[in-house]
Amino acid sequence: MGNRVNTRRxxxxxxxxxxxxxxxxxxxxxxxxxxxxxLKIDYTVEPNTTPDSHNLDHYYVVRxxxxxxxxxxxxxxxxxxxxxxxxxxxxxxxxxxPSRDWLALVGG
Numbered sequence: 850m851g852n853r854v855n856t857r858r859x860x861x862x863x864x865x866x867x868x869x870x871x872x873x874x875x876x877x878x879x880x881x882x883x884x885x886x887x888l889k890i891d892y893t894v895e896p897n898t899t900p901d902s903h904n905l906d907h908y909y910v911v912r913x914x915x916x917x918x919x920x921x922x923x924x925x926x927x928x929x930x931x932x933x934x935x936x937x938x939x940x941x942x943x944x945x946x947p948s949r950d951w952l953a954l955v956g957g
Contacts, residue, residue: 853912853915853918854915854918858919859918859919862919862921862924863896863905866905866921866924866926867892867896867903867905870890870892870903870926871892871903874889874890874892875892880926881926882926883926883927883928883931884906884925884926884927884940885906885925885927885928885931885932885935885940886928886931888928890902890903890926890927890928891903896929897929898929899929900928900929900930901928901929901930902928902929903926903927903929904927904928904929904931904932904933905924905925905926905927906924906925906926906927906931906932906935907923907924907925908923908924908925908940909923910937912937913937
């Protein structure tokens with residue numbers, strides 16, 4: 850996080866991005882979901898306050914690409930916990946929600 854700079858512009862962009870996610874969520878648009886686990890984000894609480902709350906994630910990490918910190922094309926909606934788990938590593942998106950309860954099918 851040494852390259853991250855907390856500017857007024859970035860704080861405004863972060864607030865706008867949260868509001869965009871909140872709007873998309875209200876419309877039922879899956880683009881408001883966490884891009885890492887694909888599950889819904891809790892937009893009823895302030896960002897970065899609970900594991901399920903909204904957190905602005907950068908597709909290209911700021912540590913390696915500081916010039917993209919304020920680029921909205923680099924922003925992704927994520928859960929606080931998913932972004933923390935990812936850290937500065939390459940994204941490892943989950944497979945999403947299974948179409949069946951496979952453990953129940955095999956007697957697990």
